[in-house]
Structures are given as C-alpha cells and as structure tokens.
Amino acid sequence: METRKHFMHCQIAGFSYHEGPLVFNELTVGTELTLVTEPDNKYDPNAVAVYYGNTKLGYLPADKNNIVHLLLEMGYDIFETRIQRIDPATHPENQIHIIIYIKRNEANRDMLEYCM
Known part of the structure; x- marks a missing residue:
C-alpha cells in the first residue's frame, strides 16, 4: 500500500513578496516545506502559508487553498509538501512549484477512504 497519495501541485503565490528570494539558493527539488493556516489573514480567511523552516515563502494560490485550510484547521496532520520544480529563469x-501529498497512516485512514 502507498504511504502517500498525490493531492495537488501548484506554484507558491506571493513568492517575490515574502522571504522566498532571500533563501532561493538554499531551495532544491525535494526540499520539505510546511503548510500553516492564517485564519486572521485580512486578504483571505482561508490563507495557507508555505514555510521553509521559519521562512515564509508565500501562500497556496487562493483558488486551491480551501480544502487544505479546512483539513489543517480541523487538526489533521496529513500533508507532506515538497518542492517539485525550480525554474530560476522565469518570473x-x-x-x-510544489507538490502536496496526503500521508497515508492509521490516524487518517478512515478520512482518506471517505474522501478518495
């Protein structure tokens, strides 16, 4: 049985407006990232920030953050987020670009069977 399942992939929104450029040279494909909700975000109550250690890189795009935000707010520790692609020549x-997996384990087995 798989230990994780692909959930989604996307770019990091707002990368150039946060600390991402300061740590760009440290980032590599496969680097693990952390997702953190920001329910008090004045622009988007469903905001999900993307962190590399203590460094905020940006956010999940607003059109892709609803389910991730909901599950994180409900206390599910089910996401594994990694850098999928780095393209320094583009905007x-x-x-x-990141990829988000859902981790498969006993704690979330029932939820995964229901959702997938």
Whole structure:
C-alpha cells in the first residue's frame, strides 16, 4: 500500500513578496516545506502559508487553498509538501512549484477512504 497519495501541485503565490528570494539558493527539488493556516489573514480567511523552516515563502494560490485550510484547521496532520520544480529563469511568481501529498497512516485512514 502507498504511504502517500498525490493531492495537488501548484506554484507558491506571493513568492517575490515574502522571504522566498532571500533563501532561493538554499531551495532544491525535494526540499520539505510546511503548510500553516492564517485564519486572521485580512486578504483571505482561508490563507495557507508555505514555510521553509521559519521562512515564509508565500501562500497556496487562493483558488486551491480551501480544502487544505479546512483539513489543517480541523487538526489533521496529513500533508507532506515538497518542492517539485525550480525554474530560476522565469518570473518569480512561477519559479517554485510544489507538490502536496496526503500521508497515508492509521490516524487518517478512515478520512482518506471517505474522501478518495
């Protein structure tokens, strides 16, 4: 049985407006990232920030954050997020693409069977 399942992939929105450019040279394909909800975000109550360690890289795009935000707010620790592609030659908003997996384990087995 798979230990994880592909959930989605996207670019990091707002990459050039946060600390991403400061750590760009440290980022590599496969680097693990962390997703953190920002329910008090004045622009988007469903905002999900993307972190590399303590460095905020940006956000999940608003059109892709609803389900991730909901599950994180409900306390599910089910996401594994990694850098999928780095393209330094393109516009900063498209330089970093990430992939989000759902981790398969006993704690979320029932939820996964229901959703997938």
